[in-house]
Amino acid sequence: MGRKVPTQVHHAATRLIQGKLLSQPPLWYNAVAQFPPLPLPPRQAVKRSAFDLPTGAQAKAEWANSKDAAETSSTGVERLRREAKPKTMPIVYLEDKVRRRFFLDHPFEAFRPRSLVEQRQLALEHPVQGKEWTRLRQRGRNPNSEDCINFAVSLHLHHNLPLSQAYRTACQQYAALRSEHTVASHIAYLEAKAYGAVFSPSSSEIRRGFELEEQSLKRWNNETDQSADAQLLASKRWKPVVEKRVEDVGGWTRGEDYVHKYKSGQPPTYAPPNPSL
Known part of the structure; x- marks a missing residue:
């Protein structure tokens, strides 16, 4: 099918329906007939004549x-x-503007760990929304950066506060809640130690996994060393055993006896093999 101008698509569909080439109108037919597309090019500028020039x-x-x-x-x-x-207008969200300012003022908040794993169901929105959200504590005593950003936007939109004042209020409440959580966590740590709790360096799952891996590597190295030592010991157990005769025991003749026997034609004598070996 040839390329059609968008404003002529529904007219072509009408002719196909009248000619019974289409048994029923497409799903988009009524919507396009009621809201036709804009003529091309959109917002076409009118050419100025020479008489209308400055x-x-x-x-x-x-x-x-x-x-x-x-x-x-x-x-x-x-x-x-x-x-x-x-030209298309830029798409700007107020949350992005506040988020950019927040991480410029609090750069270390970007290093705070957060879980990005989605569950089977999407988390429902918090019931406290709009004008009912007057304090950041209403979302919990341990807020994150996104809670602070959304609270600043909510104060600006629903409580008619200037954006700078809403941002300042949200950051102050966020800092107070984070400080309260840090002090409470430290006191709980000291209290647990006073009751006999032991906090080892391997308290986290990641650290525990690293330690188990190191232990398995050390065990593998020890097994390799032990097997090498066993092979060396087994090789040392088997030694050649030579029986000495009385005639072979004597002083060193510098090979003269051996040469004399060789010249005289005497056959060499060897000790018979030991059947026990």
């Missing part, structure tokens, strides 16, 4: 239409007649 520009327009201007670059008149290209 003072002194009419002569420039006449020169631009002449043959001499064909070989030159574009003039100011051509720039005025050029169609304006449509």
Whole structure:
């Protein structure tokens, strides 16, 4: 099917329906007929005539239409007649603006761990919303950075506070709650130690996993060393056993006896093998 202009698509569908080439209208037919698309190009600028140009520009327009201007670059008149290209408006969310300011003021909050794993069901929104949300503590005593940002936006939208004042109020309450949580956690730690609790460095699951891995590697190294020692000991157990005869025991003759026997044609004598080996 050839390419169609968007404003002519529903007209083509109407002709297909009248010609019984389509048994029933498409699902989008009524919506497009009721709300037709905009003509192309949208927001097309109207070209200005030479009579409507500013003072002194009419002569420039006449020169631009002449043959001499064909070989030159574009003039100011051509720039005025050029169609304006449509530009999309930037999409800006107020939360992004507050979030950018928050992490500039609190850079270490970006290092605070957070879980990004989604559960089977999406978490429901907190019941405290809108004008009912007047204190950050209503969302809990241990808020995170997103709670502070949403609270600042809520104060600005629902309580008619300036954005700077809403942001300052949210940050002050956030700092107070974080400080309260830190002091309470430290006191709970001291209280637990007073009752005999022992907090080892391997209290976290990640650290415990690292220690188990190190123990298994050490055990593997010990087993490898033990197997190497066992092989060396087994190789030392098997030694060649040579029986000494009486005639072989004597002083060192510098090989003269062996040469004398060789020249005289005496066969060499060897000890019989030991059947016990």
